Amino acid sequence: MPLQEKDTYQEKDDSSRINPFVRVREDHANELSEDYLELIEDLIDRTGEARTVDIAAKLGVRQATVTKAIARLKREGLVTAAPYRSIFLTNEGKKIASRAREHHRTILEFLIALGVQQDVAEIDAEGIEHHLSPATLAAMQRFIQQQPAAA
Amino acid sequence: MPLQEKDTYQEKDDSSRINPFVRVREDHANELSEDYLELIEDLIDRTGEARTVDIAAKLGVRQATVTKAIARLKREGLVTAAPYRSIFLTNEGKKIASRAREHHRTILEFLIALGVQQDVAEIDAEGIEHHLSPATLAAMQRFIQQQPAAA
């Protein structure tokens, strides 16, 4: 037998394209980051700044948890933040936040167009926004545009 | 000050109904279990038995990981399994598996009806199936039935 046996394990490269479960696990790794970035952008837009205490309240976690997460985002170059000061997005962070927000909006509009109640749609949109391929998002866009847009 | 301060934290009872992020975190806790149960049911149906090695291959993880997960499912009363023997679902486990499978099928059909390519639909369905409320699933059902069902 040549080289290493590999067990039944699939290599990362192609497995994410091939195995849905692997793909879901990978999505989960980005999910939290995107939620933070999207929320930070939103807070800055609406209140002028993103503070630990507000992020914690929105996400339903403790401030300590937010501090830890922000440290990670800093390490990844997605935000900047000086101790005891509020948080800002880097350009890279802004890109991700805007994309996430756009997806979120698309999904929300789509669900509502599909006939789902507003509040339920909000919750479900949050749940699925990190797991949809560009192709599905495009299909949702098409669907929205075909709708008569009930006033 | 009265009683405990509570910080800005929201109590579990209502927060899952109120805060989408809390809801998503709760969904994640069940996600893995449902994937296992659904897969076990599928393997039993198709090959006669559910073996660790096959579960591992399908999920893209190591066998040791599967063993650990099965131990948890046993503790939760969702499967039965004797050491070195294959795995069976309890009634409770079967209920969850069937529900999961049904949701999965609904979502898959829906995405395809929406115009998403088969292989992409498979991947996305796996990603979102644990995050949709009954209301949204019902809306998807309605949409499928309205479709002319293109041959």
Added chain:
DNA sequence: GAGGATTTGTAGCCTAGGCAAACTTTGACG
């Protein structure tokens, strides 16, 4: 029915992301 390959299980490690408790910094206000 013995031997070796395959499968399963065990032990120990790692990381992420929660938490509480204690500490530090900030900043508002008398």
Added chain:
DNA sequence: CGTCAAAGTTTGCCTAGGCTACAAATCCTC
């Protein structure tokens, strides 16, 4: 300008879910 509440941080803990390496059991095959 001193004090003190609110905000932020640090530390240390826990659990889940991955992994590797190794040990044990099972089961083909001759």
